[in-house]
Amino acid sequence: MDNTTNGVKMIDVxxxxxxxxxxxxxxxxxxxxxxxxxxAAQSDKPKPAKVKRLGNVMFYLTLVLVIAGAxxxxxxxxxSFYTVLTKSMxxxxxxxxxxxxxxxxxxxxxxxDDVTYLREDNxxxxxxxxxxxxxxxxxxxxxxxxxxxENEMPDLKTVFSANVVGIVRVSIPHIGTALFWIAENxxxxxxxxxxxxxxxxSLNTFFSEKxxxxxxxxxxxxx
Numbered sequence: 163m164d165n166t167t168n169g170v171k172m173i174d175v176x177x178x179x180x181x182x183x184x185x186x187x188x189x190x191x192x193x194x195x196x197x198x199x200x201x202a203a204q205s206d207k208p209k210p211a212k213v214k215r216l217g218n219v220m221f222y223l224t225l226v227l228v229i230a231g232a233x234x235x236x237x238x239x240x241x242s243f244y245t246v247l248t249k250s251m252x253x254x255x256x257x258x259x260x261x262x263x264x265x266x267x268x269x270x271x272x273x274x275d276d277v278t279y280l281r282e283d284n285x286x287x288x289x290x291x292x293x294x295x296x297x298x299x300x301x302x303x304x305x306x307x308x309x310x311x312e313n314e315m316p317d318l319k320t321v322f323s324a325n326v327v328g329i330v331r332v333s334i335p336h337i338g339t340a341l342f343w344i345a346e347n348x349x350x351x352x353x354x355x356x357x358x359x360x361x362x363x364s365l366n367t368f369f370s371e372k373x374x375x376x377x378x379x380x381x382x383x384x385x
Contacts, residue, residue, distance in 0.1 A: 219363060240265045242327050244278060244286050245338030250310025251276070251288060255330070258339035261288055263328035268304050276330040277308065279321045288330060292316055298323075 236242055246259045255261065255276070263278040271277060271291060278288045289308035293316070298305030303323040309316040344351050 219359070237265075240328075241331070242278065243341075244288065245342040246288060246333075247342075248310075250312050251290070252312050254311060255288060255333045256335050258336050258342075260334045260338035260341060261330055262332040262334075263288070264331045265328045268306075268323035268326055271304070271306065271326070271329065277306070277321075278327040278330060279306075279308070280325045280327060286327060287317075289317060295320065 236244075242263045242265070244261045244263065246255055246257055246261055249257045261278060271294070273291055273294060275291045276288060277291055278286050280286055287308070289310050291306050292309045293307030295305040295307070297303070298320065301322075305320040305322060306326065307316050308321055
């Protein structure tokens, strides 16, 4: 039958419906069997398990390196990190605090500043500046009288400008104790982190495999 009227072709609605139904069935069949369908979006494909595992490995490796670096590199970008081991500044900087000191021009240090400085044995002390001596011993440099705020007397020796590590900018209670313990047991800590990394990657691999097997089983059993 020629479905035309005045040269204009008429559409058979029933035939169009049957064609649409055939197309839909073909699409569903291809999708269920995993055959790529023309025009179908490919962005929903799951990310390969190897890529996920590599991402996990890189994350934990970076974490381990950051923790290790915190102990092998005490100074970063002009800031130094120290643990307070005594109670000479207890009311403001408790024992066990993590102190972050910034390197500054000694000429900018003022009375009342808390500074970290090096002693003759290369250990560090964090005390308050209670006196400033200009042109100390005719050196052209400043000297500083320091004191722990819990101590009755100032420190016996004047601190040379060259021995000042920096002004205390931040102190965090208790964190220093934890970091000091880690520094003393860094090999054990890195070993534990390594085991945790391996365990995490293994668990991810196991559950990923289980998930893929389940999805494959569900696809196979679909009517």
